[in-house]
Structures are given as structure tokens and as C-alpha cells.
Amino acid sequence: MAAPTVREVTIDLLRQLGITKIFGNPGSTELPMFRDFPADMDYVLGLQEASVLAMADGYALATRNAALVNLHSSAGTGHALGNLFTAYKNYAPVIVTAGQQARSILPFEPFLHAARPTEFPQPFVKWACEPARAEDVPLAIARAYRIAMTPPFGPTFVSVPVDDWDKPCEPLPRLPRVATTNPGDPAALVELARALGSASRAALVLGADCARSQAWDAALALAERHQLAVYSAPHSSRNVFPENHPLFQGFIPASRSAIMETLGKHDLVISAGGPLHLYHTEGAGPHVPDDTGLWLIANDPNLLSFAPADRAILADCRSALERLAVSAEPNARATPLPPRPAPPLTGDTLDAAAAFACIARMRPTDSAIVEEAPSTRAIMQQQMALTGPDQFFTTASGGLGYALPAAVGVALANPDRKIIAIIGDGSFMYSEQALFSAAQLGTPVSFLVINNKCYAALREFGRHFQLGKVEGTDLTGLDFCALAKGHNVAARSAVSVAELEEALAWSFAADGPTLVEIVLAEKEV
Known part of the structure; x- marks a missing residue:
């Protein structure tokens, strides 16, 4: 009987680890990994590697298990680095595999090879490896999993030459579980x-x-x-x-x-x-x-x-x-006074406060928010009280382009839960490709775009440096409904509170992905 291949042993390992989804954007050096791809595994396609990495990050955080990402050599890893930085800051257990050219031609610096591959993702991974032998690939991925899932959690990286996947390999012994919870001194x-x-x-x-x-x-x-x-x-x-x-x-x-x-x-x-x-x-x-x-x-x-x-x-x-x-023995300390509530809203002007009050009033009770609208976050916090665990996800790094694809990953982990992605207009443009993935997967995400026609957070921050004008912050002219429909996602626009209420009711009731463009009144610009 022929020995199993590196690919077969790796797939069996992933099953053992509870990993049945591979997030990726395929390239030539990764294709042999997917020969005879088994029916019990899912390939989650993203149209750009930064989106792929963020989808895996959101999925890993929501499932509390490591997610596997497959990137294309140096080019794909380079595209993903911004969201790899976010995964590192998010303490997201993500195992990144990246293709490498065949071992026999590496001395000739071949086309699309990865030079010094284990150094490239540093310092945003806990551990990086390119195995010395093809038969060591499954063991390297097993180690990457353990390191990613050992607190503090975080990304790991394994570079795999393209010709390794078809090589013979001895099966791995079943991995023993390792207790990683530290109760403290x-x-x-x-x-x-x-x-x-x-x-x-x-x-x-x-x-x-x-x-x-x-x-x-x-x-x-x-x-x-x-x-x-x-x-x-x-x-x-x-x-x-x-x-x-x-x-x-x-x-x-x-x-x-x-x-x-x-x-x-x-x-x-x-x-x-x-x-x-x-x-x-x-x-x-x-x-x-x-x-x-x-x-x-x-x-x-x-x-x-x-x-x-x-x-x-x-x-x-x-x-x-x-x-x-x-x-600890409780003492008779006085109960702290709660902070003063936000003032009530009146009128039909669609400013940020009115928008978030409307979202808070209408959103499904157990919905989760995945947010990347930095200029309005404080207003959201005033208007929307989150009252249960795992109801909010955002980027810990401050880097943009995370929340839109991360919402798709969170939705994949919670198929029976409404996921609401609240995205600023500037943030949206970093990763709009994830709308394609949402449409292909049918994930019930409500994408809410806060359109104030500018990089408002930068304009506000410009005041810190006494800038009268902040260059490069005007985003006038973007059509978010057209962008959504171009990715096969249904969309509506709202310019008043009444229109927003109608659009949110439609979006929150939908079984698949939808987009609502929330056009804020000009005074918000």
C-alpha cells in the first residue's frame, strides 16, 4: 500500500484540529495543495489577500479556534501584511501558509519565489518556518497550530514549496491536548x-x-x-x-x-x-x-x-x-453613579447620532457589530449599549480594511445570527472585494456604510496638529450602492431618518448580504 502524501496527512491533521475551512486567494505555488480537494473541506475565496486574512481573523475570534489561511508566495503575503498586523494586535489564532517555488529551482531565484520567506511576515507572527524536508510540512503545521492557540494567541506562518504536497509522508500520531490556561500566582x-x-x-x-x-x-x-x-x-x-x-x-x-x-x-x-x-x-x-x-x-x-x-x-x-x-471580602463602599445618558434626539436630520440611535433601536437583539468607522465610534458608544458577550468586534491595530471582510468571517462562524458591519466610507474602500465573498457565501451580513464624504477621523485629528486644512481627505463622488450591486449585493441608500428606518427593516430581515448607504447630513462633513 502506497504511503500517504504530505497533502493527505495535512488534511487529516486539519480535520483532527477542527479546521474545515481554508481561507485563500489561489496562486500557482498553492495549487497542488488542493488536488482532489475533499468534500468535507470548504475553500473560502477572497478576491484580495488582505480581505482573506481579515475573514480568517474574524472567523477565528468568533469560533475560538485557529483558522487556516493560504496565501500566494511573497506577493500574496505582502498584500496581506496590513491585516496580518491587525491579527497580531487582535491576538487572533491564524495559521498562515504561503506557497514557495519548487525546491529544485530555488537556487536560481525563480519567478514568484519567496526570498527569505520566514523573515517577511516578522514581527507580526509568533513563529515562522519553512520545513527543511517535504515530510516535515504536516508537523510544522501542527506546531504552528499549537503556538497560535497557546496564550497569548496570535498568527503563525509556514512556507511550503509547491512540490512538497505530493511527496510521501508518514501519518502523524494523534496530537495530545495541551492545557494552556494559566490561573495566575x-x-x-x-x-x-x-x-x-x-x-x-x-x-x-x-x-x-x-x-x-x-x-x-x-x-x-x-x-x-x-x-x-x-x-x-x-x-x-x-x-x-x-x-x-x-x-x-x-x-x-x-x-x-x-x-x-x-x-x-x-x-x-x-x-x-x-x-x-x-x-x-x-x-x-x-x-x-x-x-x-x-x-x-x-x-x-x-x-x-x-x-x-x-x-x-x-x-x-x-x-x-x-x-x-x-x-476578596466585600466592604461597604458606595455604589458608583452611572454616567449621564445621551440627550434625546428630535427631528429627521440624519446626523451620526440619529443614525446610531436608529440602528440601536432596530437591530436584532442578539446581533453582533463588526465596526470600522473611527470618526463616529464615540457617538456609536453613546447611542448603542451592547449588553451581551461577543456583540462587538473591531481592529485593535487601528489599520483600515479589516471590518468589512472580518464581518464575513464572523458571519461564517455564526450562521444563525445577524451580523451588522458598520463601516466608514473611507474604510469601505480598502476591502470592498469582500462583498463578493459575502454574496458567494450568502452570509446574512448587513453592511451599513457611514457616508460623510471624507476621511473625517483625519480631519478631526488634524486639529490636534493645528492644521487648517487636511490634504487628501475628500471622498466626494463615491457610489456605494453601485459598488455593492457590482458584487451582486442588494443595496439601498438613505438620506433621512425615515428612509433609514425603512432600509434597516429591509436589511435586517434579509437572509443574505445587503448594503445600506447612510448619507449623513452635510453638517457632519
């Missing part, structure tokens, strides 16, 4: 519990790793038992706490002055799943008030290495918060 948690029991104005700041580690219930139990003021960490890429809860105090901006002002209200702050000290602009002065004790909890030692804090605990967020909730 018990002595340090006891010390933190004592500090919490004696604090009179304690607060809890939650970052995106609380969502990844499924710490929602643990954070809620800890906050309610100890009457803690709860904040979302600066630029958190996930929702971390019920935003309509009386203890929720809002979202900390990414500036030193705002962080200092927030910390100064409390004598003890526990920051879990950070980062807390995430700065977007230069600042001066101290990082932590003298009278505030600051403890950090994170499963990434890098976050703990540079953060200014009294104490830090390397631990899984859910395990640590569960332990704290039951071990």
Missing part, C-alpha cells in the same frame, strides 16, 4: 484580594482579552459583589461588560490626561485584559496618580513588561477574576 491573587477588600473607591478596567477568555460572567460577578466602577479599556476591540449596567462608567480615551483623570477617581484600579496605558498622542507628566494603586492582569507578558503599575499578575483573565470574586 495564588499568592499574588491573595494579596490583590486583600487590597480590594480594603479599598474604598475601587474600579475595574476591562480589555479585549476578557472577551477572548470568556470572562464576561466573572467580571460581572466581581463588579456586582464589590460594587466596582467598571470601564472599557482604551480602544478595546471587543465589548467586555453590559453597557447598560448601573456600574458601567464608559470608555476610557487613549490619552494620558484622560487615563490619569479616570484613575485619579479611585484608590485601587484592577486592569484586566489590557492594555490600559494605550496612548494615541504625546503627553507629559505621571502615568499613574500617586494615590491610586494599580494592578494589572493579562496573559501576555509583553503587556506587563512596559505598563506602569504597582503589581502585575500573568494569568488568564477569566480564572483570575473568578478567583477574586469569591476570595
Whole structure:
């Protein structure tokens, strides 16, 4: 009986790991991987590699299992690098495989080969490898999976020469499961519990790793038992706490002055799943008030290495918060006052506040938001309270072109759930190709385009640098409905609240992908 091939052993490995979808944009050096492609595997086609990577990122975050991406040599890897950076910042467990030219012609620098392939995706992967032998490819992918799925999660990379897939290979033994949850140092948690029991104005700041580690219930139990003021960490890429809860105090901006002002209200702050000290602009002065004790909890030692804090605990967020909730003695501290609600809206003017109030009022209860509209995010947070776990995804890197394809990946992981992609007009143009994938797959995504006819976030940021005019920010003339229909996605446009209500009702009821262009009133430009 003939020995199995590298391809056959790899496919069997993927089945064992629960990976049945391969996200890719095919190239010549990848084709032999898909010879006799089995019926129980799905190839998810994206029309550009950056979109492919983001679809896999969203799928991996939503399923909490590694996703496999197949890219084309250096050219495809280069196209994907922006969203590989985002996957790295998102702690998304993505295994990237990239084709390489045949081993026999590599000394001649052949057409479409990858020079120094393992260096190219650095530093945005946890591990990179081009196996020395063809028969080592499955073992390299198995190792890439384990590293990607070991906290802190993140992307890995394997370069595979085109002639490796048909070579004979011994089957891999079944991989043993490895426990990767770190409960944290018990002595340090006891010390933190004592500090919490004696604090009179304690607060809890939650970052995106609380969502990844499924710490929602643990954070809620800890906050309610100890009457803690709860904040979302600066630029958190996930929702971390019920935003309509009386203890929720809002979202900390990414500036030193705002962080200092927030910390100064409390004598003890526990920051879990950070980062807390995430700065977007230069600042001066101290990082932590003298009278505030600051403890950090994170499963990434890098976050703990540079953060200014009294104490830090390397631990899984859910395990640590569960332990704290039951071990610390609650005291009689006063219940924090909730922040003042946003003022009621009147009239039919379609500004950003009216648009988000309408979306919040009409969206299905369990829908998930995948967002990339930076200039209106604060307005969205004022108007739309997310009240359940895994209801919000965005880019942790700040790079554009993520959310539109990521929404397709999140939808693939949640086929019975409405996914709402809220995309700025500028962000939309980075990855419109993902509409094709949404149409081909029939994913029930409602793509909502916030059209303010400019790069509004850059214009706002220009004021920070005292710029009277910000060049290159005018986006007048784009037709988003035409772009959607060109990818076989039905679309409508709204220029008033009444039109938006009608368009959202249509979109949210649809079984497949739809697009609604929300044209904001001119005063928003």
C-alpha cells in the first residue's frame, strides 16, 4: 500500500484540529495543495489577500479556534501584511501558509519565489518556518497550530514549496491536548484580594482579552459583589461588560490626561485584559496618580513588561477574576453613579447620532457589530449599549480594511445570527472585494456604510496638529450602492431618518448580504 502524501496527512491533521475551512486567494505555488480537494473541506475565496486574512481573523475570534489561511508566495503575503498586523494586535489564532517555488529551482531565484520567506511576515507572527524536508510540512503545521492557540494567541506562518504536497509522508500520531490556561500566582491573587477588600473607591478596567477568555460572567460577578466602577479599556476591540449596567462608567480615551483623570477617581484600579496605558498622542507628566494603586492582569507578558503599575499578575483573565470574586471580602463602599445618558434626539436630520440611535433601536437583539468607522465610534458608544458577550468586534491595530471582510468571517462562524458591519466610507474602500465573498457565501451580513464624504477621523485629528486644512481627505463622488450591486449585493441608500428606518427593516430581515448607504447630513462633513 502506497504511503500517504504530505497533502493527505495535512488534511487529516486539519480535520483532527477542527479546521474545515481554508481561507485563500489561489496562486500557482498553492495549487497542488488542493488536488482532489475533499468534500468535507470548504475553500473560502477572497478576491484580495488582505480581505482573506481579515475573514480568517474574524472567523477565528468568533469560533475560538485557529483558522487556516493560504496565501500566494511573497506577493500574496505582502498584500496581506496590513491585516496580518491587525491579527497580531487582535491576538487572533491564524495559521498562515504561503506557497514557495519548487525546491529544485530555488537556487536560481525563480519567478514568484519567496526570498527569505520566514523573515517577511516578522514581527507580526509568533513563529515562522519553512520545513527543511517535504515530510516535515504536516508537523510544522501542527506546531504552528499549537503556538497560535497557546496564550497569548496570535498568527503563525509556514512556507511550503509547491512540490512538497505530493511527496510521501508518514501519518502523524494523534496530537495530545495541551492545557494552556494559566490561573495566575495564588499568592499574588491573595494579596490583590486583600487590597480590594480594603479599598474604598475601587474600579475595574476591562480589555479585549476578557472577551477572548470568556470572562464576561466573572467580571460581572466581581463588579456586582464589590460594587466596582467598571470601564472599557482604551480602544478595546471587543465589548467586555453590559453597557447598560448601573456600574458601567464608559470608555476610557487613549490619552494620558484622560487615563490619569479616570484613575485619579479611585484608590485601587484592577486592569484586566489590557492594555490600559494605550496612548494615541504625546503627553507629559505621571502615568499613574500617586494615590491610586494599580494592578494589572493579562496573559501576555509583553503587556506587563512596559505598563506602569504597582503589581502585575500573568494569568488568564477569566480564572483570575473568578478567583477574586469569591476570595476578596466585600466592604461597604458606595455604589458608583452611572454616567449621564445621551440627550434625546428630535427631528429627521440624519446626523451620526440619529443614525446610531436608529440602528440601536432596530437591530436584532442578539446581533453582533463588526465596526470600522473611527470618526463616529464615540457617538456609536453613546447611542448603542451592547449588553451581551461577543456583540462587538473591531481592529485593535487601528489599520483600515479589516471590518468589512472580518464581518464575513464572523458571519461564517455564526450562521444563525445577524451580523451588522458598520463601516466608514473611507474604510469601505480598502476591502470592498469582500462583498463578493459575502454574496458567494450568502452570509446574512448587513453592511451599513457611514457616508460623510471624507476621511473625517483625519480631519478631526488634524486639529490636534493645528492644521487648517487636511490634504487628501475628500471622498466626494463615491457610489456605494453601485459598488455593492457590482458584487451582486442588494443595496439601498438613505438620506433621512425615515428612509433609514425603512432600509434597516429591509436589511435586517434579509437572509443574505445587503448594503445600506447612510448619507449623513452635510453638517457632519
